[in-house]
Amino acid sequence: MKKAIVFGNGVSGKGAKKLLEHEGIEVILVDDKSGVTSEAALKLLDEVQLFIKSPGIPFDNFLVKSALEKNIDVIDEIELGYRYIKDNNLSTKIIAITGSNGKTTTTSKITELLQKAGLKAMHAGNIGNSLAELILENRDLEYAVLELSSFQLEGIKDFTADISLIVNLSPDHLDRYSAVEDYYDAKFNICKNQRDDKIFIYNLNDEETLKRLNDKVNCKTLGVTVNNRKDQANCYDKDGWLIYNGEKVLETSKLSLKGKHNLENTLFIVTVAKNLNIPNETIQQCLYNTKSLEHRMELFYKWGKTSFINDSKGTNLDSTTFAIEAYKNSILICGGKDKGLPLEGIVETIKNNIKSVYLIGKMADRMEEALLKGGYPKENIYNLKTLENVLKSLKEKLTVNDEEVILLSPSTSSFDQFKSFEHRGEVFKSLVEEIFVGGERL
Known part of the structure; x- marks a missing residue:
């Protein structure tokens, strides 16, 4: 055997x-x-x-x-699941998504849209389900929508997506990779076996993606953009509309997911949908009414005039930057496992937008040092190590009449104190309700 x-x-x-x-x-x-x-x-x-x-x-x-x-043939579970599809001549198509930020939202909303269009679609990969188990139990699956991390893409051999996309690239996981270029190159394995009529969708605003486009992509390419290079884009925003190949698809003001980063995610979602011939009406019904994901800029609790935002999914610096820009003048809870990334950029964002910073986890001391070096006021930094300490300290300072926003956006992974970002978010929400008694769960 x-x-x-x-x-x-x-x-x-x-x-x-x-x-x-x-x-x-x-x-x-x-x-x-x-x-x-x-x-x-x-x-x-x-x-x-x-x-x-x-x-x-x-x-x-x-x-x-x-x-x-x-x-010995050394592979990852994603490769194993793909081989099972091919060896059994299953008709399942693969849509593969990676990027430094936005890949979970993009993956889940593509899946939701395909389901609303009447297609049998399910997601797997880095989003909580195993492709191997998913495909074993759903041999009639029409679309497997995969969120793939750089770790999952490192060992790709035969895996080939029908549609792949890279939402964006920014430095991450330098505790795993000796150079950031190795991280970016691992991401690009998502399209290394795509040829001919397979589709790769990319971000025209992302310089690291553009640098690698000619050398690493050998299939049909489609570009999306929010701001620049609209003359080169297949999908972009203009005059309040989202346009795909010259056609008005939906009104951007009606999108239920707000913010520039979500508009960017939407461009990818719509580009996938149009290439699967999903009607505009179905796209609109889905994206005008869809709900934000748990743990991603999730307004979940109000205590008097104070709002609590759970952005535990903010596991890298760019992700937290997006959250800070969405909730300016808030009180930020930040920190976790130290990935060794440079902090000057996030310090500048905090300095320009955040009232006070409460630090947790192994990264707390280095973040405090970086904030002080960057000129952030010492009296506005609270290095309290744990979520419980932070929330108890805030409870002593705040009253129900204080109009504040408490933003948990750690900017790094959770594994120093928690099992996952989901666990971190759940603990945060539980502690908020326990400590700030009498509020309203939203």
Whole structure:
């Protein structure tokens, strides 16, 4: 019997194990908490023909390197799911989305729109579902809409999307990559196997994308833009309308998702929809009425005149910049795992737009130092380490008559104190209701 190692027992690992066992392959689960240890697995490598690694495990991990040295086929769960589609001649089309910011919104809203158009579409990837399990349980799926992180794209071999897109690129994950260019190049693996009539959608405002376009894209390209290079764009905004190839598709003032960043996301969503021949009326019905995502600039609670915004999905510097620009003059709660990114840009944004800053997590001390160096007033910085400390401190200062906005937008990942950004957001919301008693849940 063929054997495979699944390295990591998270969402992708569980999905890979389920699919492999369904295919009659014996699975050795490697996980220091719930399976065989990494050290023990070294002795089993000669028995296996396939090695599925979790996206969170880098290729320079000793067990992964040992598997590669033995010429074992090392892939990610996304590649496994794709191979299952092809090996079983399934008709499922793949729409793949990546980017530094906006990919979750874009993925979920493309899925929602396709469903409203009567298509069987579901999302997976970095958005909480495993492609392997999704496709195993939904062999008649018409569209798999995949949010893909750079980690998931590092090991792409045969994976090919019918439509792929990169929403934008900005520095991130420098705790994983030795140079930011390596991060950007990993993102571009999303289109490396696309040819001919496959479609790649890109952002004409994104300089890092434009730098790589000629060298890394070998299929049909479609450009979108909010501001610049509209003469080169297929989809853009003009005079209150969103235009696709000269056709007015929807009125931008009627979009339920507000802000420039959401308009940019909408350009990608509409470009996908038009290439799938979805009627304008359906596009309008969806995008005029859709709701914002949980943990993404989510106004969830009011205590007197004070509003609480949960932007726990703000896991990088650009994402928090968008949130600050949307909620100027607010009180910012910021910090988490330190990715080692330069902080000068976010410090300038905070300095120009934020009343006071409450710092949490491992990044708190470095952020405090950067704020002070950038000229942000010391008396407006509160380095309190935990969400609970922050909210209790705010409760002592605020009254129900204070008209304030409390914005949780961490600017980094959550893994120093929480299981995920969702867990961080849920803890924040729970603590707000517990500490600011008598408010209104929205």
